[in-house]
Amino acid sequence: MTNKEIRTRIAPSPTGDPHIGTAYISIFNLAFARQNGGKFIIRIEDTDRERYIEGTDKIIIENLNWLGIEADESPEIGGQYAPYVQSKRLHIYKEYIKKLLDNESAYYCFCTKERLEGLRNTQIHSHTQPKYDKKCLSLTKEEVEINIKEGKEYVIRLNVKPGIDIKFNDLIRGEVSINTDSIDDQVLIKNDGFPTYHFASIVDDHLMKITHVIRGEEWISSTPKHILLYKAFGWEVPSFAHTSLLRNKDRSKISKRKNNTSILWYKEQGYLPEAIINFLILLGWSNPSGEEIISTHEFIKKFSFDRMTKSGPIFDIDKLNWINGVYIRKKSIDELKKLVKPYLKYDIKPSKLDKILKITQERIKKLNEINDLISFFVEDIFPPSELLHEKYDKETTDKILKFALKTLKDNGINKDSELKLKEHALQEKYNVGDFFMVIRIATCGRKVSPPLIDTLDILGIEEVEKRIQNSIGR
Numbered sequence: 001m002t003n004k005e006i007r008t009r010i011a012p013s014p015t016g017d018p019h020i021g022t023a024y025i026s027i028f029n030l031a032f033a034r035q036n037g038g039k040f041i042i043r044i045e046d047t048d049r050e051r052y053i054e055g056t057d058k059i060i061i062e063n064l065n066w067l068g069i070e071a072d073e074s075p076e077i078g079g080q081y082a083p084y085v086q087s088k089r090l091h092i093y094k095e096y097i098k099k100l101l102d103n104e105s106a107y108y109c110f111c112t113k114e115r116l117e118g119l120r121n122t123q124i125h126s127h128t129q130p131k132y133d134k135k136c137l138s139l140t141k142e143e144v145e146i147n148i149k150e151g152k153e154y155v156i157r158l159n160v161k162p163g164i165d166i167k168f169n170d171l172i173r174g175e176v177s178i179n180t181d182s183i184d185d186q187v188l189i190k191n192d193g194f195p196t197y198h199f200a201s202i203v204d205d206h207l208m209k210i211t212h213v214i215r216g217e218e219w220i221s222s223t224p225k226h227i228l229l230y231k232a233f234g235w236e237v238p239s240f241a242h243t244s245l246l247r248n249k250d251r252s253k254i255s256k257r258k259n260n261t262s263i264l265w266y267k268e269q270g271y272l273p274e275a276i277i278n279f280l281i282l283l284g285w286s287n288p289s290g291e292e293i294i295s296t297h298e299f300i301k302k303f304s305f306d307r308m309t310k311s312g313p314i315f316d317i318d319k320l321n322w323i324n325g326v327y328i329r330k331k332s333i334d335e336l337k338k339l340v341k342p343y344l345k346y347d348i349k350p351s352k353l354d355k356i357l358k359i360t361q362e363r364i365k366k367l368n369e370i371n372d373l374i375s376f377f378v379e380d381i382f383p384p385s386e387l388l389h390e391k392y393d394k395e396t397t398d399k400i401l402k403f404a405l406k407t408l409k410d411n412g413i414n415k416d417s418e419l420k421l422k423e424h425a426l427q428e429k430y431n432v433g434d435f436f437m438v439i440r441i442a443t444c445g446r447k448v449s450p451p452l453i454d455t456l457d458i459l460g461i462e463e464v465e466k467r468i469q470n471s472i473g474r
């Protein structure tokens with residue numbers, strides 16, 4: 001490698017909600033740049049005006065920032081090669097397309113939609129690959145000028161020479177070779193005057209001095225076109241790395257229908273940014289140590305292309321839930337309190353909330369579960385009779401509850417009482433688990449709760465008495 005500054009970029013299109021796949025690609029671009037003391041750039045590719053949705057560019061960047069993905073140069077931050085939004089760079093593309101027209105790497109095409117459709121249908125019918133037939137390549141300069149003067153609509157196409165093997169060495173996949181026979185004369189400038197993605201991104205990657213293009217696998221078949229463009233300009237071709245696509249459980253490309261693809265959803269559910277990033281890292285890269293919990297900082301140190309996944313990783317939300325739980329458990333109670341605050345619908349005294357969180361932390365997988373997990377501390381509970389009497393008949397249940405209440409009142413809510421209750425259960429030949437379950441259901445209204453004595457301690461003896469009395473005789 002030369003000692004040129006390493007520069008990577010992501011180039012999201014503002015066409016909707018911030019996509020989890022954008023975060024996935026970003027983390028590898030960021031890691032490689034940071035590892036090499038280089039720069040990571042965000043560029044907004046908004047040349048597809050039909051799919052453009054106003055405001056989504058800002059939301060994409062905001063949410064990447066929320067995930068801890070911060071660029072060195074971007075529309076917000078600016079930089080040496082600003083503007084970083086393609087719709088503000090139209091004058092640049094105009095200037096550069098002239099060079100390709102001048103050296104005959106590109107040509108005007110005035111074919112109508114109807115002609116192109118007809119051509120396509122004939123080709124499909126005769127089982128040949130649908131491709132433009134270069135009809136307009138034979139127009140003379142004069143004919144082109146006349147057409148333009150007459151106001152005929154046109155596009156500008158890349159003149160792809162047939163029969164050439166385009167090879168490149170993908171940093172993840174090794175050598176890739178595609179013959180130009182399978183490449184269409186790509187439109188570079190559309191009839192609305194905007195460049196296509198292919199043209200604009202090559203011009204920008206060159207001008208922004210991008211050294212490594214790390215992007216999704218879906219672009220691999222476009223790369224030969226891009227290489228042709230670099231060559232047509234006489235520019236140095238950057239290195240390419242195509243990451244494998246995230247997949248639904250059925251191995252299809254990750255989609256809204258089968259997975260939540262918007263970063264906004266993950267935020268709402270209460271996934272922590274560091275957990276999401278950790279999860280995405282593991283999807284695309286395998287840790288040589290085999291460890292599954294890894295910080296961005298450590299990932300940057302360890303990243304290498306040869307450990308990138310080549311086959312499509314399955315987006316397994318259960319795994320994310322597990323990782324999120326791990327990160328939640330790492331939080332201090334003060335941190336956790338701040339994190340759950342936006343989700344919490346109850347007004348709980350801070351000292352009580354501290355106690356509740358301390359015994360609940362273990363069980364939180366997503367922050368939005370907090371209300372369900374702790375509701376019984378705050379709301380009145382009415383344990384359903386079938387739950388209350390699931391293990392024992394009414395008479396036995398009442399007996400257990402009366403004994404429990406007396407023990408707790410006489411000795412207080414503490415370990416000593418817990419021991420006494422256990423001894424009693426053993427003596428009377430109850431199943432200890434079932435015995436405590438009766439008390440849990442009477443006081444918490446549910447089968448699962450944090451450790452019982454700690455829970456009762458937070459409820460306080462008055463509340464415990466009220467709840468047990470309510471359950472006796474039910």
Ligand code: GLU
Binds near residue numbers: 215
């Ligand atoms: N604008 C493209 C996208 O939305 C960028 C592809 C690339 O990275 O070259 O994915």
